[in-house]
Amino acid sequence: MELTTVWFALIAVLWMGYFALEGFDFGVGMLLPVLGKTEKERRVLINTIGPVWDGNEVWVLVAGGATFAAFPEWYATLFSGFYLPLLLILVALIIRGLAFEYRAKRDNDSWRARWDLAITIGSFVPALLWGVAFANILRGVPLDAEGEYVGGFFNLLNPYALLGGVMTLLLFLTHGAMFIALKTDGPIRVAARALAVKIGLGAAVVAVLFLGWTQVDTGSVASAVAFVIAAVALLGGIAAVRSGREGWAFLGTFVAIIAGVAGLFLALFPNVMPTSLASGIDLTTTNASATAYTLKIMTVVAVVFAPIVLIYQSWTYWVFRKRIAVHHIPDPIAAPTGS
Amino acid sequence: MDTLDIARWQFAITTVYHFLFVPITIGLSAIVAGYETAWVRTGNERWLRLTKFFGKLFLINFAIGVVTGIVQEFQFGMNWSDYSRFVGDIFGAPLAIEGLLAFFLESTFLGLWIFGWDRLSPKLHAACIWLVHIGTILSAYFILAANSWMQNPVGYRFNPDSGRAELTDFAAVMFNKVQLVTFPHTVLAAYMTGAAFVVGVAFWQLRRRGTSEDDQQMYLMALRPAAVIVLLAGLGVAISGDVQGKIMTEVQPMKMAAAEALYDTEKPADFSIFTLGSLDGSSEKFAIKVPNLLSFLATGSPTAEVEGINELRKKYEKTYGADPGERYYSPGGYTPTIPLTYWTFRLMMGLGVAAAVFAVWILWATRRRRIPEGRLILWAALAMPFLPLFGNSFGWIFTEMGRQPWTVFGVMTTARSVSPEVSPFEAMVSLVTLTALYGVLAFIEVRLMLTYIHRGADELPVPAGPTSEGEDRPLAFAY
Numbered sequence: 001m002e003l004t005t006v007w008f009a010l011i012a013v014l015w016m017g018y019f020a021l022e023g024f025d026f027g028v029g030m031l032l033p034v035l036g037k038t039e040k041e042r043r044v045l046i047n048t049i050g051p052v053w054d055g056n057e058v059w060v061l062v063a064g065g066a067t068f069a070a071f072p073e074w075y076a077t078l079f080s081g082f083y084l085p086l087l088l089i090l091v092a093l094i095i096r097g098l099a100f101e102y103r104a105k106r107d108n109d110s111w112r113a114r115w116d117l118a119i120t121i122g123s124f125v126p127a128l129l130w131g132v133a134f135a136n137i138l139r140g141v142p143l144d145a146e147g148e149y150v151g152g153f154f155n156l157l158n159p160y161a162l163l164g165g166v167m168t169l170l171l172f173l174t175h176g177a178m179f180i181a182l183k184t185d186g187p188i189r190v191a192a193r194a195l196a197v198k199i200g201l202g203a204a205v206v207a208v209l210f211l212g213w214t215q216v217d218t219g220s221v222a223s224a225v226a227f228v229i230a231a232v233a234l235l236g237g238i239a240a241v242r243s244g245r246e247g248w249a250f251l252g253t254f255v256a257i258i259a260g261v262a263g264l265f266l267a268l269f270p271n272v273m274p275t276s277l278a279s280g281i282d283l284t285t286t287n288a289s290a291t292a293y294t295l296k297i298m299t300v301v302a303v304v305f306a307p308i309v310l311i312y313q314s315w316t317y318w319v320f321r322k323r324i325a326v327h328h329i330p331d332p333i334a335a336p337t338g339s
Numbered sequence: 340m341d342t343l344d345i346a347r348w349q350f351a352i353t354t355v356y357h358f359l360f361v362p363i364t365i366g367l368s369a370i371v372a373g374y375e376t377a378w379v380r381t382g383n384e385r386w387l388r389l390t391k392f393f394g395k396l397f398l399i400n401f402a403i404g405v406v407t408g409i410v411q412e413f414q415f416g417m418n419w420s421d422y423s424r425f426v427g428d429i430f431g432a433p434l435a436i437e438g439l440l441a442f443f444l445e446s447t448f449l450g451l452w453i454f455g456w457d458r459l460s461p462k463l464h465a466a467c468i469w470l471v472h473i474g475t476i477l478s479a480y481f482i483l484a485a486n487s488w489m490q491n492p493v494g495y496r497f498n499p500d501s502g503r504a505e506l507t508d509f510a511a512v513m514f515n516k517v518q519l520v521t522f523p524h525t526v527l528a529a530y531m532t533g534a535a536f537v538v539g540v541a542f543w544q545l546r547r548r549g550t551s552e553d554d555q556q557m558y559l560m561a562l563r564p565a566a567v568i569v570l571l572a573g574l575g576v577a578i579s580g581d582v583q584g585k586i587m588t589e590v591q592p593m594k595m596a597a598a599e600a601l602y603d604t605e606k607p608a609d610f611s612i613f614t615l616g617s618l619d620g621s622s623e624k625f626a627i628k629v630p631n632l633l634s635f636l637a638t639g640s641p642t643a644e645v646e647g648i649n650e651l652r653k654k655y656e657k658t659y660g661a662d663p664g665e666r667y668y669s670p671g672g673y674t675p676t677i678p679l680t681y682w683t684f685r686l687m688m689g690l691g692v693a694a695a696v697f698a699v700w701i702l703w704a705t706r707r708r709r710i711p712e713g714r715l716i717l718w719a720a721l722a723m724p725f726l727p728l729f730g731n732s733f734g735w736i737f738t739e740m741g742r743q744p745w746t747v748f749g750v751m752t753t754a755r756s757v758s759p760e761v762s763p764f765e766a767m768v769s770l771v772t773l774t775a776l777y778g779v780l781a782f783i784e785v786r787l788m789l790t791y792i793h794r795g796a797d798e799l800p801v802p803a804g805p806t807s808e809g810e811d812r813p814l815a816f817a818y
Contacts, residue, residue, distance in 0.1 A: 047454075047818055050817070051454040054405065058443050058447075061438045062435065064412055065435035068431035069434065072423055072428060072431055075416050076416055076758075080420035080761055081760070084768065094407070094776065095776075148760045291428050294505075294506045316447055327813070328811075328814050329813065329814065
């Protein structure tokens, strides 16, 4: 197999991992006002992802860094082209990240309310916009003969892309609800289960529409298989949560996201960013890539260190496997009130 | 303003801002890890209280370091896409490796440390914060390797067919001689910064009314070792800085000349303590100098020739005047902004020296566990955190502005690096948004930090060891 193909696959894996992990962080963040009616309930929700959200977020930094290293032309065109959406995602990630750490630092209702809003908006914006971004990559955007994006901002808000955004939004909401059902106890757990079914069915409809549309446009046999696995996993997850089998349910949405993203990359291959302009050039795994030497170095580094990372990251989830209920939340050690 | 100017302002603002918090993270993570190790080893609960107190301050700082770091990675692609295309084959790899090796390590083990007090054995829990610290060091290594390549490009070739720079020797990039001296210089400066922070906070606690005698002894346990670290790290910063100066003279002579406002080549060259230049920065009007010292600092020999700005500019016009690749070069303008490089260089050094001097003073004044009285020493201690903090900023402004007009010295200019299809409007939206957001967050962070410093170290609750399965206690810590 070509090294460029290997790295296309590795970057796909990084995005698959990112969305499967940060996806439930976004879901939990968006469900904060829905499932967290009291202060302690909200803290239960936040603490399900407290130890792991930051490690999950690193997946996107490595995905971006790997794209820069392995396909510099793709990195350059994508990040300079999708400028304003990326800026919005950045702002969202910044305020969300700070909110987790700062929220409990003052014992003051309006302080907490502001940070709660930061968590919710900071989760909603990326959940929507990542889907919009990936849909646009698949659809093809105006790239000129130099591979530069020349399409402007509103070009990115087309129906296909917006549908993709709604799909990721609903999928992450479902995934978040599944995670909450798995990690909490008491009334929140029950409410999360019910919500997971409702939102999950909506997500399934949109996913079938979007993935179906994608398959018709640019799909291959491989992507079709992946999309079918995704749909089955999602529906299986919804069925599992209805019968209270929360572990299987979470696995269902986890696999659904992984398979869905895999399918998108399979549908994209061998392009990395196709153009919609007749006079432009498609960015492909071959013309956008780094040199074979660089890819070789990166491969050695990845093969050695990625397994180590996976081991210690999964260990974290094992350490914090206990379910959290309202009575587990300690009273704040008299945090300063201030403002 | 065009996109280039806006992009440059944004890079400067976001990077200086990010690097206010990062050195504290690097230094303080080691110090907090040290406190926790001392507690595990000795069982003295004062170490645990210090761990928790400075740990909380560490976390307030760490959070903002992380979120401002995300911008850094995205920014290369967003504002500097031509740079990314041209050097991505070399520059992208250290960034990706930084993420894989360092960021995962830091974030994962910090989560374990914050939440794992009742889930991990004391030794394992302490190991977590050490791993976070190691993560910060790894992060520094890889990002500095990337930056050092910009200062002194090695291990690459220019491929005229692809029109870009291509990596030929990864080891050369990882062990670039600029990198080998910049890494210790930066990390030691970070240790200074974290330690200076502890000195300032601990000294204030020592002196305020309301701190019990018992607590005063506890803060002294933090204060004195921290002052020692400032001193020893400061020595290391000075030594590595000296070596760095010599390497800089060799590989970036224009930067050394600019640092010294040395307009004309001199043999031997005098070191300027104070120079006033003409308004356009093109010549010297008045100077106080130490004879031969610049020759010595720049090369190790007190009689050596040191090249001046004007000679170098003519040399570069000859060397780079020929256009090797139309897209990546812009002729002329080889001189950095002299007043800026001259003063940032001196401020960096001056602040470092001041920190070391104050550290000595404080060590002397607290000998045999005395609590020093007096206004002056209190102000010196309160100033301490800011000295290496801004020394870092001036150092980075110096080294980046001293490399201008190049992004990659001798290979690619800043003017050619900017994203060609990003409009000034988009760039301005980004600059204004990020600057305003950072301003608000800084305000929040500082106030929060001051609140928790003011609160002082908490008394310990009943210590909780690891829970056994089946026990349904509240969490030891929750957001």
